[in-house]
Amino acid sequence: MCGIIGYSGYRACLHVLLEGLEKLEYRGYDSAGVAVLAAEGIQARKAQGRLSALEKLLETSPLPAADCGIGHTRWATHGAPSDRNSHPHCTPHLAVVHNGIVENYAALRTELKRQGVEFITETDTEVLAQLLESCYQRTGEPLAALQAMAARVEGSYGLAVLFCDRPGQVYLARRHSPLIVGYGEKECFVASDIPALLPYTKEYAVLDEEEMALLDHGRVEVYDPQGRPVEKEHLTAQLPAQAADKGSWPHFMLKEIFEQPQVLQDTLSTYVADDLPNLAPALPDKLLQNLGTVHLVGCGTAMHACMVGKTAIESLARVPAQVEVASEFRYRDPILLPGDLVVTVSQSGETSDTLAALQLAKERGIPTLAIVNVPGSSLARAADMVLYTQAGPEIAVASTKAYSVQLAVLYLIAIRMAWARKALPDARCRQLTRALCAIPAMQQPLLGKAEEMKMAAQALQNASDLFFVGRGMDYSLSLEGSLKLKEISYIHSEAYAAGELKHGTISLVTDGTPIVALATQSAVYEKTLSNVKEARARGARVLLLCSQNAPVPDALADEVVRLPQCEELLTPLLTILPLQLLAYYASVLRGCDVDRPRNLAKSVTVE
Numbered sequence: 001m002c003g004i005i006g007y008s009g010y011r012a013c014l015h016v017l018l019e020g021l022e023k024l025e026y027r028g029y030d031s032a033g034v035a036v037l038a039a040e041g042i043q044a045r046k047a048q049g050r051l052s053a054l055e056k057l058l059e060t061s062p063l064p065a066a067d068c069g070i071g072h073t074r075w076a077t078h079g080a081p082s083d084r085n086s087h088p089h090c091t092p093h094l095a096v097v098h099n100g101i102v103e104n105y106a107a108l109r110t111e112l113k114r115q116g117v118e119f120i121t122e123t124d125t126e127v128l129a130q131l132l133e134s135c136y137q138r139t140g141e142p143l144a145a146l147q148a149m150a151a152r153v154e155g156s157y158g159l160a161v162l163f164c165d166r167p168g169q170v171y172l173a174r175r176h177s178p179l180i181v182g183y184g185e186k187e188c189f190v191a192s193d194i195p196a197l198l199p200y201t202k203e204y205a206v207l208d209e210e211e212m213a214l215l216d217h218g219r220v221e222v223y224d225p226q227g228r229p230v231e232k233e234h235l236t237a238q239l240p241a242q243a244a245d246k247g248s249w250p251h252f253m254l255k256e257i258f259e260q261p262q263v264l265q266d267t268l269s270t271y272v273a274d275d276l277p278n279l280a281p282a283l284p285d286k287l288l289q290n291l292g293t294v295h296l297v298g299c300g301t302a303m304h305a306c307m308v309g310k311t312a313i314e315s316l317a318r319v320p321a322q323v324e325v326a327s328e329f330r331y332r333d334p335i336l337l338p339g340d341l342v343v344t345v346s347q348s349g350e351t352s353d354t355l356a357a358l359q360l361a362k363e364r365g366i367p368t369l370a371i372v373n374v375p376g377s378s379l380a381r382a383a384d385m386v387l388y389t390q391a392g393p394e395i396a397v398a399s400t401k402a403y404s405v406q407l408a409v410l411y412l413i414a415i416r417m418a419w420a421r422k423a424l425p426d427a428r429c430r431q432l433t434r435a436l437c438a439i440p441a442m443q444q445p446l447l448g449k450a451e452e453m454k455m456a457a458q459a460l461q462n463a464s465d466l467f468f469v470g471r472g473m474d475y476s477l478s479l480e481g482s483l484k485l486k487e488i489s490y491i492h493s494e495a496y497a498a499g500e501l502k503h504g505t506i507s508l509v510t511d512g513t514p515i516v517a518l519a520t521q522s523a524v525y526e527k528t529l530s531n532v533k534e535a536r537a538r539g540a541r542v543l544l545l546c547s548q549n550a551p552v553p554d555a556l557a558d559e560v561v562r563l564p565q566c567e568e569l570l571t572p573l574l575t576i577l578p579l580q581l582l583a584y585y586a587s588v589l590r591g592c593d594v595d596r597p598r599n600l601a602k603s604v605t606v607e
C-alpha cells in the first residue's frame with residue numbers, strides 16, 4: 001500500500017526520494033509525489049500513475065535543490081487516484097505525507113470548515129494536514145503540534161512532515177502504521193519499509209506506537225507521546241542492498257518462485273537440529289504439551305498456508321486446529337479458551353486485519369505466536385512469540401516464496417507438537433523432519449517444468465472462467481492456485497472441493513471449460529478422479545497434477561504434470577510450484593503487469 005520516504009542530510013534530496021519511491025513501488029500504488037524544503041520554501045510535485053509520470057513532471061517543472069524532503073506512493077482509499085489527491089498535501093506552513101486512515105476525518109473536516117478552512121480534495125489526509133496546520137498555528141512548535149493533532153485523530157498514521165520554517169528538518173509520527181528511521185553519516189532517512197533505506201544505510205530503528213521523531217541531518221531524536229526523549233535500539237538490516245533487486249530476471253515473481261528451494265533451505269536450517277524441529281525458546285514444548293485449540297489466523301495466501309497447517313497439526317499432533325480469516329475473526333467474538341494458542345501468519349507483518357486479530361487474542365489473555373517474514377514488523381513486535389520465516393524481501397505483489405516458508409514453519413510446529421505430546425514416536429518425528437529437509441532438493445527439478453507450465457498456460461490464457469479442484473490438502477492448494485491465477489492474470493477462476501462440484505457448480509462446465517485438478521493424496525485419489533471424470537464427461541479440458549507413480553486412466557486429462565514422490569503430507573511444498581508457474585505464465589501471455597497487478601497492494605494496512 002502507500003509508501004513513505006524522507007531525507008535530511010547533505011545530498012540533493014530529490015535523487016534519494018525518487019530512488020526510495022522506486023524501492024517502494026512493489027507495495028502497490030496509483031500516484032506518487034515529492035516535496036522539498038528549499039530556500040524558496042516548500043515545493044511539491046505530484047502525479048497520478050506510475051513513478052515515471054512524476055519523473056516526467058519533474059523534467060518540465062523541476063524542483064529547487066534542497067537538503068531535506070519527503071515522498072510518497074499513494075494507494076487510494078478516500079478519493080479517487082488523481083494528481084490532486086496524491087500526497088504530499090500542502091498547507092500554508094507545512095507539507096504532509098501519510099500512510100493510514102483517519103477514521104474521524106468527516107467530523108474533523110466539518111469542524112475545520114466551520115473555522116474557515118477550505119478543502120480542495122475529498123481525502124482524509126488533507127484533513128490531517130489542515131488539522132496539523134491549525135495545531136501548528138496555535139502551538140508554534142512542531143512536536144507540540146503533532147501531540148495536539150494526535151489527541152484529536154482517530155485512526156492510523158505514519159506521517160512525515162516538512163514545516164516551512166524548520167529548514168533541513170523532517171518530523172515524524174506513528175500510530176498503527178510502521179515508520180523506520182535510517183542512520184547515516186551526517187544524514188538520516190525515514191521510510192515505511194526497509195528496502196527503501198538499503199541503498200544508503202543498513203542501520204535503522206523502528207518507531208514504536210505513538211512515538212514522534214525529528215530528523216535533522218545526522219541527528220535523529222525520538223520522543224514518546226509525552227514529548228520525552230527516547231533512546232532507540234539501533235538494528236542492522238541483514239539484507240544485502242541487492243536483495244530487493246530484480247537482477248536479470250524478467251519479473252520479481254519469477255525470481256521469487258525460483259528462490260524457493262533456497263529460502264526453504266534457509267528456513268529449515270534455522271529451525272532444525274538433530275533431525276527434529278528446534279523451536280525453543282520462541283515456542284516452548286511446555287506450551288505445546290498443554291494446548292487446547294490452535295487458531296490459525298491470516299489473510300489471502302497466508303490464510304491458505306494456515307489451511308495446510310491445520311491439516312498437519314491435526315493429523316500429526318491430533319490437536320484441534322481452526323483456520324480463521326483475520327478480517328472475520330476480529331469481529332465475530334470467537335470462542336477462545338484457556339490453553340488455546342492463536343497463531344498469526346503474515347509475510348509483511350503489517351496486515352491490519354491480522355494485527356487486529358492478534359490484538360484481540362492478547363486482550364483475551366490467549367498466548368500469541370506470529371509466523372512472520374519481516375523482522376521488526378508490527379506483528380513481530382506485538383506477538384508474545386515469533387518464528388521468522390527466512391524468505392528475504394518478497395517484492396512481487398503475488399506471494400510465492402513466503403507461502404512456501406510459511407508452510408515449512410507450520411509443518412515444523414506440527415511435528416514438534418506431535419513429538420512434545422508423544423502423539424507420534426520419536427523415530428517417526430525424525431523421519432518426517434528429514435523428509436521435510438529433503439524437499440528443497442525435490443523442488444529444484446520441478447522448477448525445470450517451467451516450459452511445460454508455459455504451454456499449459458497457453459492452453460488456458462483465453463479462458464474466461466476456470467476451476468481448480470482437489471480434496472483435503474489439495475483443496476487448500478486449489479484455493480491458492482486459483483487466487484494466484486486470478487490476481488495476476490485477471491482470469492476468473494473458482495476453487496472447489498472436488499466432491500462439491502456436482503452439488504451445483506458443475507452446471508457451469510461446458511465444452512472446453514478448463515479444470516486444474518489436483519490429485520496428490522492417495523487416500524482420496526480415486527475419489528478425485530471420479531469427480532474429474534464427471535467434469536470430463538461434460539467437456540472439461542483437464543490439467544491434472546498428481547504424483548509420479550499415480551495411475552492415470554487414458555483420456556482422463558489433456559495434460560498431466562507429475563510431482564516427485566515424497567511424504568504425502570508434505571506434497572503442498574511441491575504442488576505449489578507448478579501452480580505458481582501456471583499463474584505467472586498466464587499473466588505474461590495476457591500482457592498483464594505481473595509484479596504489480598491492478599488494484600492490489602503488497603502490504604494491506606487498511607481494514
Ligand code: F6R
Pocket residue numbers: 299300301302303345346347348349350351354397398399400483484487602603604
Ligand atoms: C496474494 C497475497 C495476499 C497476502 C495477504 C496477506 O498473493 O499476497 O493474499 O497473502 O494480503 O498478506 P501478509 O502475508 O503480508 O499478511
